[in-house]
Amino acid sequence: AQSVTQPDIHITVSEGASLELRCNYSYGATPYLFWYVQSPGQGLQLLLKYFSGDTLVQGIKGFEAEFKRSQSSFNLRKPSVHWSDAAEYFCAVRNAGNMLTFGGGTRLMVKP
Amino acid sequence: DGGITQSPKYLFRKEGQNVTLSCEQNLNHDAMYWYRQDPGQGLRLIYYSQIVNDFQKGDIAEGYSVSREKKESFPLTVTSAQKNPTAFYLCASSAVDTRLYEQYFGPGTRLTVT
Numbered sequence: 001a002q003s004v005t006q007p008d009i010h011i012t013v014s015e016g017a018s019l020e021l022r023c024n025y026s027y028g029a030t031p032y033l034f035w036y037v038q039s040p041g042q043g044l045q046l047l048l049k050y051f052s053g054d055t056l057v058q059g060i061k062g063f064e065a066e067f068k069r070s071q072s073s074f075n076l077r078k079p080s081v082h083w084s085d086a087a088e089y090f091c092a093v094r095n096a097g098n099m100l101t102f103g104g105g106t107r108l109m110v111k112p
Numbered sequence: 113d114g115g116i117t118q119s120p121k122y123l124f125r126k127e128g129q130n131v132t133l134s135c136e137q138n139l140n141h142d143a144m145y146w147y148r149q150d151p152g153q154g155l156r157l158i159y160y161s162q163i164v165n166d167f168q169k170g171d172i173a174e175g176y177s178v179s180r181e182k183k184e185s186f187p188l189t190v191t192s193a194q195k196n197p198t199a200f201y202l203c204a205s206s207a208v209d210t211r212l213y214e215q216y217f218g219p220g221t222r223l224t225v226t
Contacts, residue, residue, distance in 0.1 A: 004154075009152065032213050034213065036217075041219075041220070041222075042219050042220065043116070043118075043202055043204075043217030043218050043219045043220050044155075044202070044204075044215075044217040045217070046214060046215070046216075049213070049214065090154060090155070094213050098213075099145075099157055099160065099170070100155075100157075100213060100215065102154035102155040102156075103154050104152050104153055104154045105152070105154055
């Protein structure tokens, strides 16, 4: 069965520092991978997606993610974090039923 | 502006009562979804619908029911059979072509049952 693991439940970074959020997936075929962001008490917003092609994908708000098949990973990165990036981040993979399987989320806190 | 609306934002009910959560979209999407979110568990799919008058169970459908009488609307009823209904409920929609996986989410309804 497909699964998504986000090993870090909470991460705290200082404003202006770089960020990397980890995501590992389990899926037999070519994965379709996504990162979503959720502000407190709100719905989810799509940050970026990977379907095929270039393994480094750019998203909104200055985020990028790199697909590494050998490591079954799709880590999210940002070179310089802003206080407004504090939120919960979810990685997701298309599953065999053509639905999305979500990871448990990583809550990002930003120190001033 | 196109989007998804969910109402109400907060909902309180007594145990044993059924409650219906509203979800409306004006994105002209064929597919709609209901998810349940609990702390640390990500999102879990309750029901989804890819066309009017048709819907399928997701991973945790027990104790829930839905209807899809109109393309724009996909209400979710949390029945008294749902053992642990207190949660944050998210509605989403998407196109049904290759963009199926690009889901757009509403703001959510937080249901508290006491």
